[in-house]
Amino acid sequence: MEDEKIIELFFARSEEAISETDAAYGRRLFRISDNILHSREDAEECVSDTYLRTWNAIPPTRPYSLFSYLQKICRNLSLTRLDWANAAKRKAEVVSLTQEMESCIPDVHRDTELETKELGRILNEFLETLTPENQMVFVRRYWFIETTAEIAARYGIKEGTLITRLHRIRKKLAEFLEKEGITV
């Protein structure tokens, strides 16, 4: 079913909206949550909570893209649920990704007041400067929290080349953040 029709079902307060959303995006939502939590039960709960939040938010909200709207809710719920200390012990992918991100920031102790929303704006501006291919691999790595092997297989590219490319993108991001005033 098309997104517009699913959104109309939410507006009509039809419970079919949930089953249609699950049929269209359930697997994808589960995947991102499982990538973060590495727990089937927790991921399933996050997906269910995502549907509940969406049900409560639509209406009045009418998302521009239902998929990214659901993804944002599910990702945030999963990150909130994540036990960072345990994740570090398990060497989860999400922890190594935050460490990669930390390497992009010139000084991790300053600029603590910078709001994440402002950071989101800067990241959007940064992504606009990249080629579509680089945008896609960056988003798959840091939004969808996929491993480099998964991304390489998805696009049919060499993993080594992808790792080098991501390293270059992070270097560019560090320069971009510095230009935006996030400096030592």
Add this chain to the structure above:
Amino acid sequence: MKGKDVFRGIQFLDPKFIDQAEFGDFSPEAFYKEIDRRQAVRKPGFRRVFLIAAAIALTALLVGCGIVYVLKMQDLKL
């Protein structure tokens, strides 16, 4: 600010990037094109220039030796 903040900052990504990454695709050739471009604009390094000069010098030496050898064979004086 910590990496976790940057990670959370990503939540404000423009939906178009998320949709593009999920539903879009690209050919491996397009991905590698950037590397080709970078190699094309790369200036010849010292090592490369040195190797070319050495190859030219060696070729000139060989040709010179060849000429001297042929002239000697013909018993001619330079």
